[in-house]
Amino acid sequence: MAGSADEPVSSSGSTPAVVLVEPQLAENIGMVARAMLNCGLDDLRLVRPRADWPNEKAVAAASGADRVLEQARLYPSTAAATADLNLLFATTARSRAMTKWTLTPRAAASEIRRATAAGIGVGLLFGKEARGLGNDDVALSQAIIAIPLNPTFSSLNLAMAVLIVGYEWRMAANAVEAAAVATATVPGAVLQLPKETAPATAEQLQGLFEQLESELDRCGFLRIAEKRPIMVRNLRNLFGRAGLSAQEVRTLRGIISCLVAGPRRPRGGGGGA
Amino acid sequence: MAGSADEPVSSSGSTPAVVLVEPQLAENIGMVARAMLNCGLDDLRLVRPRADWPNEKAVAAASGADRVLEQARLYPSTAAATADLNLLFATTARSRAMTKWTLTPRAAASEIRRATAAGIGVGLLFGKEARGLGNDDVALSQAIIAIPLNPTFSSLNLAMAVLIVGYEWRMAANAVEAAAVATATVPGAVLQLPKETAPATAEQLQGLFEQLESELDRCGFLRIAEKRPIMVRNLRNLFGRAGLSAQEVRTLRGIISCLVAGPRRPRGGGGGA
Numbered sequence: 001m002a003g004s005a006d007e008p009v010s011s012s013g014s015t016p017a018v019v020l021v022e023p024q025l026a027e028n029i030g031m032v033a034r035a036m037l038n039c040g041l042d043d044l045r046l047v048r049p050r051a052d053w054p055n056e057k058a059v060a061a062a063s064g065a066d067r068v069l070e071q072a073r074l075y076p077s078t079a080a081a082t083a084d085l086n087l088l089f090a091t092t093a094r095s096r097a098m099t100k101w102t103l104t105p106r107a108a109a110s111e112i113r114r115a116t117a118a119g120i121g122v123g124l125l126f127g128k129e130a131r132g133l134g135n136d137d138v139a140l141s142q143a144i145i146a147i148p149l150n151p152t153f154s155s156l157n158l159a160m161a162v163l164i165v166g167y168e169w170r171m172a173a174n175a176v177e178a179a180a181v182a183t184a185t186v187p188g189a190v191l192q193l194p195k196e197t198a199p200a201t202a203e204q205l206q207g208l209f210e211q212l213e214s215e216l217d218r219c220g221f222l223r224i225a226e227k228r229p230i231m232v233r234n235l236r237n238l239f240g241r242a243g244l245s246a247q248e249v250r251t252l253r254g255i256i257s258c259l260v261a262g263p264r265r266p267r268g269g270g271g272g273a
Numbered sequence: 274m275a276g277s278a279d280e281p282v283s284s285s286g287s288t289p290a291v292v293l294v295e296p297q298l299a300e301n302i303g304m305v306a307r308a309m310l311n312c313g314l315d316d317l318r319l320v321r322p323r324a325d326w327p328n329e330k331a332v333a334a335a336s337g338a339d340r341v342l343e344q345a346r347l348y349p350s351t352a353a354a355t356a357d358l359n360l361l362f363a364t365t366a367r368s369r370a371m372t373k374w375t376l377t378p379r380a381a382a383s384e385i386r387r388a389t390a391a392g393i394g395v396g397l398l399f400g401k402e403a404r405g406l407g408n409d410d411v412a413l414s415q416a417i418i419a420i421p422l423n424p425t426f427s428s429l430n431l432a433m434a435v436l437i438v439g440y441e442w443r444m445a446a447n448a449v450e451a452a453a454v455a456t457a458t459v460p461g462a463v464l465q466l467p468k469e470t471a472p473a474t475a476e477q478l479q480g481l482f483e484q485l486e487s488e489l490d491r492c493g494f495l496r497i498a499e500k501r502p503i504m505v506r507n508l509r510n511l512f513g514r515a516g517l518s519a520q521e522v523r524t525l526r527g528i529i530s531c532l533v534a535g536p537r538r539p540r541g542g543g544g545g546a
Contacts, residue, residue: 014539031430034428034430034435035430037423037426038422038423038426038427038428038429038433039422039423040422040423063428063430064425064426064428106444148443148444149312149313149440149443150310150311150312150313150443153311153337153338153534155311155336155337156309156311157304157307157308157336157432159430159433160308160311160432160436160469163433163436163437164348164436164437164440166441167422167437169422170422170423171379203490
């Protein structure tokens with residue numbers, strides 16, 4: 001018994017994690033757990049749920065999927081909940097004023113399968129019932145999953161959205177292909193990294209963002225307070241969309257450090273503007 | 274205003290009808306209505322719902338899909354609810370001791386699209402929350418839709434089952450093909466009827482079954498009371514599975530009448546044992 005209680009059923013990377021950001025109703029969390037287990041998913045992560053946790057109403061709504069609820073982990077932020085993951089999908093019905101790869105659940109499912117087969121940790125982000133994901137969470141994600149429903153009545157129950165994405169993930173089981181070898185930055189190829197290259201974790205990306213923004217604050221690029229949030233978001237979106245490898249993140253951080261140090265701190269020869 | 278209140282939004286045959294057989298909870302009916310409208314479906318039929326109808330809890334759970342609830346029609350039996358329909362799918366998670374064509378929701382979706390495009394009325398049958406459809410309702414159907422979920426946890430919320438079938442129906446919108454011309458009795462070709470042939474309605478099939486069973490009662494074929502229900506079910510299943518045309522039903526009924534009249538009533542020449 002000892003030592004196994006805290007271990008998740010599936011190790012990170014084998015199945016996608018479902019990340020609920022600020023879910024409002026415990027019943028919905030329970031229904032999500034049920035829908036997840038229907039699809040064979042069990043890695044549930046909760047970011048600041050409004051209801052007390054653990055919660056009896058969630059257990060009742062889970063209709064037997066207690067295991068998923070018992071293993072669910074709580075986090076103070078989306079960044080913390082996704083720190084060990086490499087590839088985040090933001091599920092949304094509303095269109096966003098962001099340049100973002102947008103996939104149907106079906107197209108996303110085969111990408112997710114390819115990713116997890118290659119050891120890439122995948123997170124599926126779902127926002128609160130009333131309003132969906134905030135733009136900051138969307139910006140953290142590498143791509144959007146848009147569920148193509150009735151445009152005149154697209155208000156989808158939270159657990160229903162989880163079910164559709166999970167169902168497509170399950171249906172894609174036979175469509176897994178061997179991990180691809182080429183890198184590419186076109187839609188549909190988001191997960192194709194050279195075999196020897198580890199994709200960045202969300203935590204590594206976060207480190208890059210924080211370094212970048214702190215430097216941009218310092219140099220005055222972000223000095224207009226009203227505009228700062230949207231500028232930060234757009235930058236994160238831009239880099240998040242790129243599907244960076246861990247090595248590329250290190251390279252970018254080195255570039256930022258170097259640019260900051262810049263001409264003020266001569267380091268001998270070498271090029272540079 | 275006059276004359277339009279009772280008209281369904283979609284005429285029979287343009288979209289599949291969702292038939293809930295003995296639903297237990299009003300909340301689930303509301304969630305079904307919401308899931309239906311998410312997918313662009315609005316023909317909801319209720320067979321002996323346990324809750325009072327109309328029902329405030331259903332309206333609350335529908336989250337704005339009131340229109341579907343307001344138009345929902347109540348029926349005393351599955352046969353009455355499907356009398357105007359030609360092709361019935363029984364949605365089920367349990368396997369049945371019946372020989373039956375079984376399709377995934379995805380395969381069924383393209384069949385449904387082909388059928389409705391050809392003017393064939395389609396009904397999707399869903400059973401009560403706890404136990405699903407009874408075998409008699411399954412036997413009435415031409416095929417089974419089996420949702421391929423986690424075999425170790427397949428207990429699916431009623432509205433979730435409706436959503437998956439409706440979602441696949443919606444996704445199949447681009448896969449509609451011109452109505453096929455060939456008849457066939459192999460799986461996947463269930464809806465292909467010659468253009469000039471009208472498929473039988475459930476009411477016509479019911480008439481055939483009643484005639485057949487009454488004759489079988491009379492001749493003693495169904496005399497063992499304990500065995501009668503299962504024998505009737507198996508017969509209905511057999512004929513239901515055949516995807517009979519209206520003409521074929523008339524032919525069969527004529528055959529039954531003729532067999533009953535048989536050698537006792539000479540009608541002149543002609544072969545026959």
